[in-house]
Amino acid sequence: MRPHTLALLLLLLATPAATRLASAACAGEKFPAGRAYAACEDLPKLGASLHWTYDAAKSSLSVAFVAAPAAAGGWVAWGLNPTGEGMAGAQALVALAGSGSGSAAPTVRTYNITGYVPLGNVSTPLDFPATDLAADAAAGGRIRVYGTLQLREGMRAVNQVWQVGASSTAGAPDKHAFQPDNLGAKSKLVLAGKSPAAASPSPAPAPHASGGGAASSKSPNAAAAAAGVAAPVALVLALVGFLATV
Incomplete structure (x- = not known):
């Protein structure tokens, strides 16, 4: 292959669309039957990802948060904070690893985190009413926690x-580490409008037997993003085929 042709191929592979396609690891997550989400995002810290479907008409947010505890027998947590950027004020879903032989499903609790104080072993009500709570264990020691939150009308981010x-x-999560990744585990979740750069659409969710958040179709933004990814990839494949003949 000629040097200038190789350089052109590498430039095409480095386009933002191709980079997003390669980095969207969350899109490969396989959930149990009946659980699917319209969008996903590989979160920037702690090797976590979020999958979600937002029904704007009902202000309903269905989520699956995926992460590995810091150690076997630990816990994972995800939440929304309508009043600040840190943990204080967060409306959190917490999943504690199953005890015993490891076959037990993780336990899910909800916490309205009002300050930096130890959490108990009893759930507290959230400002965003939560339903369809569940959790399971996944490959690699990860925990997936599910839930549907009833948000305030008109929330966009x-x-x-x-x-x-x-x-x-005793059923209560112990204090987490305070390393840079722990302290930086926060971002903005865009529910409507421009999607995060890392978001990647997956199949629209099927109706859920427990009556959780209603499914919604892919947004025009998601469709446009998919088209933007497909075009550079098709161009690269065409170029590779041409180069094979010269």
């Missing part, structure tokens, strides 16, 4: 926070 811990005591 909200701060999200997430965290992982190494242990729990």
